[in-house]
Amino acid sequence: MSTPLVSLTDAGISYQQLDALKSVTMHLNQGEVMGLFGHNGAGKTTMMKLILGVISPSRGTVEVMGMAPDSKEAWHCRSKVGYLPENVSFYEQLTGLEVLTYFAKLKGFNKKQAIDLLEQVGITHAMKRQVKTYSKGMRQRLGLAQAFIGEPKLLLLDEPTVGLDPIATRDFYKTVDQLKSNGSSVILCSHVLPGVEQHIDRAMILSTGQLLAMGTLADLRQQAALPVAIKPFGLNGSVANDSKLNGFLTANCPNTLLVPEQEKMKVLRQLISHEGLDDLQVETANLEQVYQHFLSEHESGEKK
Amino acid sequence: MRQILTVANKEFHDGLRNRWLISITLIFALLSIGLTYFGAAASGAVGVASLSTTVASLASLAVFLIPLIALLLSYDSFVGEQESGTLLLLLTYPLSKSQLLLGKFIGQGSIIALATLLGFGSSAILLYFQLGDIQVLTSFSVFIVSAILLGLSFTAISYLISLSVSEKSKAAGFALITWFLFALAFDLALLALLVGVEQGITQAGLTQLMMLNPADIFRLVNLSGLDSSDVNGALAVAINASLSQGQLFSALLAWVALPLSIAIFIFKRKKL
Numbered sequence: 144m145s146t147p148l149v150s151l152t153d154a155g156i157s158y159q160q161l162d163a164l165k166s167v168t169m170h171l172n173q174g175e176v177m178g179l180f181g182h183n184g185a186g187k188t189t190m191m192k193l194i195l196g197v198i199s200p201s202r203g204t205v206e207v208m209g210m211a212p213d214s215k216e217a218w219h220c221r222s223k224v225g226y227l228p229e230n231v232s233f234y235e236q237l238t239g240l241e242v243l244t245y246f247a248k249l250k251g252f253n254k255k256q257a258i259d260l261l262e263q264v265g266i267t268h269a270m271k272r273q274v275k276t277y278s279k280g281m282r283q284r285l286g287l288a289q290a291f292i293g294e295p296k297l298l299l300l301d302e303p304t305v306g307l308d309p310i311a312t313r314d315f316y317k318t319v320d321q322l323k324s325n326g327s328s329v330i331l332c333s334h335v336l337p338g339v340e341q342h343i344d345r346a347m348i349l350s351t352g353q354l355l356a357m358g359t360l361a362d363l364r365q366q367a368a369l370p371v372a373i374k375p376f377g378l379n380g381s382v383a384n385d386s387k388l389n390g391f392l393t394a395n396c397p398n399t400l401l402v403p404e405q406e407k408m409k410v411l412r413q414l415i416s417h418e419g420l421d422d423l424q425v426e427t428a429n430l431e432q433v434y435q436h437f438l439s440e441h442e443s444g445e446k447k
Numbered sequence: 448m449r450q451i452l453t454v455a456n457k458e459f460h461d462g463l464r465n466r467w468l469i470s471i472t473l474i475f476a477l478l479s480i481g482l483t484y485f486g487a488a489a490s491g492a493v494g495v496a497s498l499s500t501t502v503a504s505l506a507s508l509a510v511f512l513i514p515l516i517a518l519l520l521s522y523d524s525f526v527g528e529q530e531s532g533t534l535l536l537l538l539t540y541p542l543s544k545s546q547l548l549l550g551k552f553i554g555q556g557s558i559i560a561l562a563t564l565l566g567f568g569s570s571a572i573l574l575y576f577q578l579g580d581i582q583v584l585t586s587f588s589v590f591i592v593s594a595i596l597l598g599l600s601f602t603a604i605s606y607l608i609s610l611s612v613s614e615k616s617k618a619a620g621f622a623l624i625t626w627f628l629f630a631l632a633f634d635l636a637l638l639a640l641l642v643g644v645e646q647g648i649t650q651a652g653l654t655q656l657m658m659l660n661p662a663d664i665f666r667l668v669n670l671s672g673l674d675s676s677d678v679n680g681a682l683a684v685a686i687n688a689s690l691s692q693g694q695l696f697s698a699l700l701a702w703v704a705l706p707l708s709i710a711i712f713i714f715k716r717k718k719l
Contacts, residue, residue, distance in 0.1 A: 221541040231532035
């Protein structure tokens with residue numbers, strides 16, 4: 144964990160008048176999985192291109208494995224980086240195996256590795272068929288196989304689970320966890336997805352090229368100060384009469400208490416002291432709510 | 448170098464898979480054998496025409512076909528991959544832009560070269576057996592080599608187009624315009640200049656102007672050695688002031704190298 148694998152220092156990029164990415168500072172350590180969230184045009188893909196060295200920053204510095212990724216010295220590092228672009232349609236007239244063999248060869252591997260990778264993503268049965276006969280999910284698997292060539296140290300995945308069915312999505316996250324335990328770092332770029340939370344160490348939220356928030360999910364939750372929703376059952380209105388509890392009730396959800404994180408235990412104890420309590424549901428804010436919070440906070444900030 | 452060969456190999460196999468190689472070869476073979484046998488039909492006889500008539504007709508045919516085929520084969524090389532997203536992906540690989548471009552050039556150039564060699568070579572062999580003249584082989588070697596260079600030149604030009612536009616359909620449009628300009632309009636303009644403006648241009652000046660068009664250089668290479676009775680138009684005038692074959696071949700080579708270098712330059716500056 145000495146030096147971070149990827150580090151951006153005040154990195155930004157502008158095209159003419161437009162700031163595609165304002166100053167962003169971030170570090171990614173070895174074996175860390177970072178979720179990069181933001182809506183379309185938030186600068187997610189631009190940031191990935193910066194890290195990949197396809198474009199150069201207008202200001203600030205980008206370092207990947209200790210080198211500027213757009214420099215000549217970083218050339219040999221490229222075979223240790225895997226990338227899955229958001230919209231890619233592989234050579235339609237080629238078979239899956241031919242496509243993957245081509246990409247594997249460009250990274251210095253051979254057909255054998257290509258077959259192994261196709262097996263890993265589960266499309267061995269279709270590898271002799273032309274890509275144009277593939278379904279959306281199969282194309283996505285082929286793209287993932289392509290990104291996994293050569294057990295990359297750093298993986299950048301743009302919308303990796305689009306088009307995957309639930310089982311394939313589960314398999315995909317399993318692979319991510321496995322890569323992580325092998326010491327690879329992953330940047331997962333997506334709109335907010337259910338199920339991504341358990342697999343990422345930290346999250347970054349981008350909007351219109353600006354970094355809104357970054358940290359572990361717990362950090363973000365704390366920063367957002369979103370309340371915990373507690374739903375008691377079987378109390379029949381005695382909550383409304385309890386002066387310690389009725390302050391947390393709101394008009395739009397009369398049966399749910401919205402409690403700040405630090406008050407949670409106090410409220411729970413108070414609830415349990417009620418005789419009639421049958422059951423309790425406690426829901427902490429999920430990633431989607433945290434994301435919404437930062438976005439709306441940013442928007443209202445801009446209006447002022 | 449390994450990277451260049453990997454790309455070249457893929458492009459070459461694409462050419463085989465799309466039946467480009469086989470169809471171009473067939474077109475060239477059929478037309479050239481047809482011209483060899485029936486080239487004399489205009490003078491009222493069926494049978495093998497004289498060597499100079501055959502080469503003259505083949506050259507006038509090739510000068511239209513080869514640029515068109517080269518442009519068709521390569522106009523979407525880059526813009527097509529850009530649209531499908533594989534260009535961006537390839538550039539994140541340990542593969543430089545010039546390696547990618549040269550790889551494509553070698554792969555697609557081989558398709559054109561091989562098709563030209565097989566297609567026109569077949570009629571050369573046929574003619575050689577009919578006439579039994581060693582002159583056939585030398586004339587055809589010059590013809591085939593210059594035709595390959597012409598094809599490579601237009602492959603490089605189509606890369607220029609493919610790298611300068613952002614949509615495949617635009618690239619197709621520009622390719623067609625390019626073909627029209629080089630294969631037809633340029634000569635008409637020269638002729639107009641020659642006829643319309645009295646004393647406007649010297650013979651040497653005309654030849655120099657012709658160096659601006661690879662298709663005309665190709666014509667000069669192949670027609671300058673023939674009887675001028677088979678040649679007419681602006682060319683006949685230019686031939687009298689002709690340059691040596693060596694100079695003409697260098698000019699053709701320059702028409703391959705120059706567009707290719709400019710294409711690499713544009714590619715390096717291209718934003719993705």
